Amino acid sequence: AQSVTQLGSHVSVSEGALVLLRCNYSSSVPPYLFWYVQYPNQGLQLLLKYTSAATLVKGINGFEAEFKKSETSFHLTKPSAHMSDAAEYFCAVKTSYDKVIFGPGTSLSVIP
Amino acid sequence: DAGVIQSPRHEVTEMGQEVTLRCKPISGHNSLFWYRQTMMRGLELLIYFNNNVPIDDSGMPEDRFSAKMPNASFSTLKIQPSEPRDSAVYFCASSLNQVTDTQYFGPGTRLTVL
Numbered sequence: 001a002q003s004v005t006q007l008g009s010h011v012s013v014s015e016g017a018l019v020l021l022r023c024n025y026s027s028s029v030p031p032y033l034f035w036y037v038q039y040p041n042q043g044l045q046l047l048l049k050y051t052s053a054a055t056l057v058k059g060i061n062g063f064e065a066e067f068k069k070s071e072t073s074f075h076l077t078k079p080s081a082h083m084s085d086a087a088e089y090f091c092a093v094k095t096s097y098d099k100v101i102f103g104p105g106t107s108l109s110v111i112p
Numbered sequence: 113d114a115g116v117i118q119s120p121r122h123e124v125t126e127m128g129q130e131v132t133l134r135c136k137p138i139s140g141h142n143s144l145f146w147y148r149q150t151m152m153r154g155l156e157l158l159i160y161f162n163n164n165v166p167i168d169d170s171g172m173p174e175d176r177f178s179a180k181m182p183n184a185s186f187s188t189l190k191i192q193p194s195e196p197r198d199s200a201v202y203f204c205a206s207s208l209n210q211v212t213d214t215q216y217f218g219p220g221t222r223l224t225v226l
Contacts (some may be wrong), residue, residue, distance in 0.1 A: 028125075043116070
């Protein structure tokens with residue numbers, strides 16, 4: 001069965017520091033992978049998605065993610081954290097049953 | 113575009129009462145999704161529709177939950193009777209067509225069942 005794991009339910013970084021949020025997936029089919037962000041009291045919004053084109057995917061707000069098939073990973077990065085990046089981040093994968101499942105989420109805190 | 117619209121934004125009810133949550137998807141979107149978010153279980157897909165037809169309702173927790181999409185611009189999620197364990201934030205999302213298309217989420221309905 002397909003699944004998504006996100007290492008670290010909570011990550012804290014200093015403002016200006018590198019952001020790295022980890023995502024590993026299992027999928028029996030070529031994956032479609034997504035990162036969504038949820039700000040407090042809001043719905044989720046798409047940051048970026050991988051659909052078997054370039055392995056390095058650039059998204060909104062300076063985020064990017066790299067698809068690594070050998071590691072079954074799709075980690076999210078941003079070179080320099082901003083206070084406004086504080087939010088919950090969800091990795092998601094499309095399953096062979098034609099639906100998207102979400103990981104448990106990682107809460108990102110940015111320390112001034 | 114106004115985005116996905118959900119109502120009400122907050123609902124407080126007593127155990128045993130019927131609850132109806134409403135969603136208006138983005139115009140032109142053919143897929144609609146209902147999710148439930150709790151601290152314990154995270155984000156769970158309850159049901160999704162494509163062209164107003166339920167495609168996958170395997171996430172609907174039990175018979176107390178039902179969802180309808182009578183037309184392309186409106187969907188409801190009903191809980192009858194409600195129980196305290198149904199307390200959660202319920203999100204509606206829509207996408208253009210495929211499940212791989214970007215999903216646009218509404219602001220959610222925070223349901224509290226006392």
